Amino acid sequence: MYTVIRIGSRESALAVKQAEIIKEMIEKEAPGIRAEIITMKTTGDKILDKSLEKIGGKGLFVKELDRALAEGRIDLAVHSLKDMPMEEREDLPILAYSRREDPRDVLLLRKGLEDLPEAPVIGTSSRRRSLQMEALYPKCTFRGIRGNVQTRMYKLETEGYDGTLLAAAGLNRLGMEKEIRRYFSVEEMIPAAGQGILAVQGRKEETYDWIARLDCPESRAASQAERQFIRTVDGGCTSPCAAHARVEGNELKLSGLYYDEKTGRYVKGSLCADTDHAAHAGEKLAQELMRRV
Numbered sequence: 001m002y003t004v005i006r007i008g009s010r011e012s013a014l015a016v017k018q019a020e021i022i023k024e025m026i027e028k029e030a031p032g033i034r035a036e037i038i039t040m041k042t043t044g045d046k047i048l049d050k051s052l053e054k055i056g057g058k059g060l061f062v063k064e065l066d067r068a069l070a071e072g073r074i075d076l077a078v079h080s081l082k083d084m085p086m087e088e089r090e091d092l093p094i095l096a097y098s099r100r101e102d103p104r105d106v107l108l109l110r111k112g113l114e115d116l117p118e119a120p121v122i123g124t125s126s127r128r129r130s131l132q133m134e135a136l137y138p139k140c141t142f143r144g145i146r147g148n149v150q151t152r153m154y155k156l157e158t159e160g161y162d163g164t165l166l167a168a169a170g171l172n173r174l175g176m177e178k179e180i181r182r183y184f185s186v187e188e189m190i191p192a193a194g195q196g197i198l199a200v201q202g203r204k205e206e207t208y209d210w211i212a213r214l215d216c217p218e219s220r221a222a223s224q225a226e227r228q229f230i231r232t233v234d235g236g237c238t239s240p241c242a243a244h245a246r247v248e249g250n251e252l253k254l255s256g257l258y259y260d261e262k263t264g265r266y267v268k269g270s271l272c273a274d275t276d277h278a279a280h281a282g283e284k285l286a287q288e289l290m291r292r293v
Helices: 014-031 062-071 127-136 149-158 168-171 217-233 275-292
Strands: 003-010 033-040 076-080 094-097 107-111 121-123 141-143 163-167 200-201 244-248 251-258 265-276
Touching: 003 014, 003 244, 014 033, 014 076, 014 149, 014 168, 014 200, 094 127, 094 217, 107 149, 107 168, 121 149, 127 141, 141 275, 149 163, 163 168, 217 244, 217 251, 217 265, 217 275, 244 275, 251 275
Parallel strands: 003 033, 003 076, 121 141, 121 163
Antiparallel strands: 076 200, 094 200, 107 163, 244 251, 251 265
């Protein structure tokens, strides 16, 4: 007799693939469990003709899943950590962090291009990406583009863009690495906090003896540092602020980007810290960069 665990996911091919990754991990670590995936369309998936900052930010990608979790219609929810609001609900905590996929941002080109033209049109709705891309390609023009990976690739071919920027992690999980034309190092383009990590969210009152075996301590420490950096600079979904932590053993190196909305200036910096003090490292670097702008 098996116990069934219901995993909530967004409907996109990438979201389902990510839920399948967690499903496989659960069934491997807990042989008495059978996991089933329940998909739902979120508000953020439905509204594609407006930028996120105009329609309410990252919470639009998790609201429906949060409600299903709170009401007991699902037992766990799987999210790309970078898409989760920085303020976590106490009653719906993150129970586990997956091993991190490639955290880098990448460039895709429309068919027929081997490289970007001199003054390229880049499709991105991310201010974090456009700010850092402009430093690398000063003659870029940016136009908004939203939707799942497949939608963005279709728009790339049909709506006049020369290239678009995506997360390597999503393309890797979909087996679409061959579409990538350039990888940006995490120094060239600091990723979004949590990029490449999957978050497994549950209810506070529910305990699973196998959940700890899904958790990657390195990802947990990196996430604590990165997300605390963003919280401290008050950089929500639409802010171009960014943070990335490399973890090796008990040490982490945290890099961050702080953008001052009043002056339009930004500054990058980094520091090293012990993983036991990951959140403090995020706060410390944020305060340091805010003083430098």
